[in-house]
Each structure stands twice: as C-alpha cells, then as structure tokens.
Amino acid sequence: MEAELKTLLSRNAVPIVDLENCVDGVADAVAQKLRKALSEQGYALLINHGISNKKIKTAWDYFDGFVDLPDEVKATYERTKAPDGENHGYVSPGMERFDGRTPELRHAYNICKLGRDFLPEKQFPGFTEHINSLTDDFNALGRFILQVLALSLGAPESFFIDKHSYMLSDDRFNLTTLRMLYYPPVEDISSKDIVRCGAHADYCTFTLLSQDSEGGLEVKLRGSDQWERVGHLPGALFINCGETMASWTNQLYHALQHRVVVPEQKDTRHRGRHSMAYFCHPDSSTLIDSRDLHIDSKNEVIYNAYDITMALAKGAYGHNYS
Numbered sequence: 081m082e083a084e085l086k087t088l089l090s091r092n093a094v095p096i097v098d099l100e101n102c103v104d105g106v107a108d109a110v111a112q113k114l115r116k117a118l119s120e121q122g123y124a125l126l127i128n129h130g131i132s133n134k135k136i137k138t139a140w141d142y143f144d145g146f147v148d149l150p151d152e153v154k155a156t157y158e159r160t161k162a163p164d165g166e167n168h169g170y171v172s173p174g175m176e177r178f179d180g181r182t183p184e185l186r187h188a189y190n191i192c193k194l195g196r197d198f199l200p201e202k203q204f205p206g207f208t209e210h211i212n213s214l215t216d217d218f219n220a221l222g223r224f225i226l227q228v229l230a231l232s233l234g235a236p237e238s239f240f241i242d243k244h245s246y247m248l249s250d251d252r253f254n255l256t257t258l259r260m261l262y263y264p265p266v267e268d269i270s271s272k273d274i275v276r277c278g279a280h281a282d283y284c285t286f287t288l289l290s291q292d293s294e295g296g297l298e299v300k301l302r303g304s305d306q307w308e309r310v311g312h313l314p315g316a317l318f319i320n321c322g323e324t325m326a327s328w329t330n331q332l333y334h335a336l337q338h339r340v341v342v343p344e345q346k347d348t349r350h351r352g353r354h355s356m357a358y359f360c361h362p363d364s365s366t367l368i369d370s371r372d373l374h375i376d377s378k379n380e381v382i383y384n385a386y387d388i389t390m391a392l393a394k395g396a397y398g399h400n401y402s
C-alpha cells in the first residue's frame with residue numbers, strides 16, 4: 081500500500097469557487113472570491129460551472145480513438161510547423177519541449193478551427209459536431225468568467241468580453257484554443273529526463289482545465305519556490321491566469337507556473353491521464369494596457385495580444401520554429 085499523496089486539495093488549501101445560481105448579486109460575490117484567489121494564490125477550482133462531464137468524457141473517448149490511429153494517419157493532422165502562428169492540429173509526444181530540451185510525454189490536439197476539414201471527421205463521424213457543441217459550452221462559460229473578471233477588477237462588465245469577440249470562431253483574429261491532452265501510462269522511470277508537461281505559465285487571458293484523474297499536476301503558488309501537487313476534484317475546472325492577464329493587471333493576477341510530473345506513485349503512473357485545456361485569448365489586435373483598467377504600469381511599450389503570445393511561444397518552442 082503506497083502512502084497517501086499529500087495535495088493542496090487534501091490539505092483543504094484550494095480556493096473553491098461555486099458558480100451555482102450565478103445571478104447578478106451572486107456574481108459580485110463570485111468576483112470577490114476570484115479576485116482573492118487569483119491575486120493571492122494564482123488559481124482556483126470552479127464547481128457547478130455548467131459544463132457536462134459526460135460531454136468532456138466523450139471528447140476524450142474520441143481522442144483515445146485518434147491516438148490509436150496509425151502514425152501516418154495522425155501525421156496528416158499534425159500542427160503545421162510554419163512560423164506564422166498556426167497552432168491548430170495534432171502535437172505528437174516529444175514534439176513540444178517547454179525547456180527546449182526534455183521531451184514531453186503527451187499527445188495533444190490543439191483545436192483552433194472548428195470546420196470538419198480540420199478535424200478527424202472522416203475517421204470519427206460526429207466528432208466535429210461534438211467538439212463544436214463543447215466549444216460553445218466553453219465559450220459561454222468563458223464569457224461569463226470574463227464578465228466576472230471585469231467585475232473583480234472594478235471595470236465595466238463588458239470590458240473583457242468586448243475584446244474577446246472571435247473566440248474559436250476565427251483563428252486569424254483570435255488565438256483561443258481548446259486543447260485535448262492524453263498522457264500515456266509510464267512504466268519506466270529510470271530516466272530522470274522525462275516529464276509529462278514541462279514547467280511553464282500559459283500565455284492567454286485565463287485557462288480552464290479539466291482532468292480525469294490525479295496524474296501529476298503541480299503548481300508554484302505566488303511568492304513560493306516550491307512545487308505543490310494540486311490533487312483531483314472530480315468534475316471541477318481548474319482556473320489560472322496567463323501572461324496576457326498578468327500584463328493587463330500589471331501582475332495583480334499573475335501567470336501561474338505549473339507543470340505535470342511523472343507521478344512517483346506506481347498506480348497513478350501506470351494509469352493514462354486525460355486533460356483538456358481551454359485557453360481564452362483576447363482578439364489578436366487588442367492592445368494590452370493596464371492603464372485601461374486604471375492600474376498603473378511602468379510599461380512604455382504596449383503590445384497587442386498576438387505579439388505577446390507569439391513572443392512567448394517562440395521563446396518556448398523555438399526548436400519548432402527554426
């Protein structure tokens with residue numbers, strides 16, 4: 081019997097934000113809770129968020145089928161390597177390396193285009209419709225969160241929504257992505273040089289993450305240099321902010337450092353893990369200036385959302401852009 085894993089969740093240290101019955105008065109309370117969580121720790125778990133677990137599970141089932149396809153079929157869906165910001169498509173294990181070195185043991189499918197020509201509809205009839213419906217749900221929740229985040233910063237309710245018009249509707253104008261992830265079981269940990277997902281902060285406004293099991297997700301809380309295991313609350317969505325929001329708020333809501341390690345516990349390691357991340361980005365031309373939120377900043381040069389993300393992506397994945 082392996083010792084029970086100590087996690088932030090098992091220590092009751094996780095801010096849990098309940099979105100049930102979020103009408104106006106309650107949204108204000110949610111905004112205050114989220115402000116506290118994002119400014120002090122950098123993350124929270126959302127419950128009663130309205131996205132069906134069954135729908136998420138069905139998407140993972142489709143993705144399992146995709147991962148089982150022959151490599152040459154998967155390769156036809158591979159994310160383009162062109163240096164023009166195209167992010168849509170399949171990313172095979174080892175292709176991305178956050179530290180530019182250590183191969184990462186995961187299959188990912190970045191969904192930025194919703195048409196059936198861009199998805200494995202031929203192999204999995206119904207996939208496109210399912211993903212379209214799921215992205216509608218994530219976008220609806222995303223818009224609600226954007227309103228709550230505006231409230232949490234004392235801005236007009238529409239401040240962020242107005243700047244996120246094209247989420248998952250046209251990736252020429254907005255980099256919002258739904259990313260499906262599958263981490264295969266790990267039998268052999270003799271090499272120290274393996275990781276499920278290397279340490280990084282996301283680039284977007286905020287991320288919503290769903291996971292099907294405890295499988296190694298760790299965070300560095302604000303002001304701490306220590307990695308801590310999050311734990312798994314079935315059905316909850318993990319929320320954290322990315323670098324774009326950090327710039328927008330002059331670091332009031334910082335970009336949370338996180339990673340997924342290969343779990344030291346055998347039973348966890350020997351199980352595959354699924355996750356799904358919704359990266360909510362502003363429209364690409366949006367200028368990210370904290371002064372618009374009445375937050376002082378010493379930044380003299382103001383970048384747009386696209387340039388912020390591409391500079392970070394090229395820094396992290398330079399090996400894929402060369």
Ligand SMILES: O=C(O)CCC(=O)C(=O)O
Nearest residue numbers: 261277291297340355357
């Ligand atoms: O799979 C996870 O839990 C995290 C994935 C992640 O952080 C990412 O893709 O940016």
Ligand SMILES: [Fe+2]
Nearest residue numbers: 280281282338
């Ligand atoms: Fe991430």
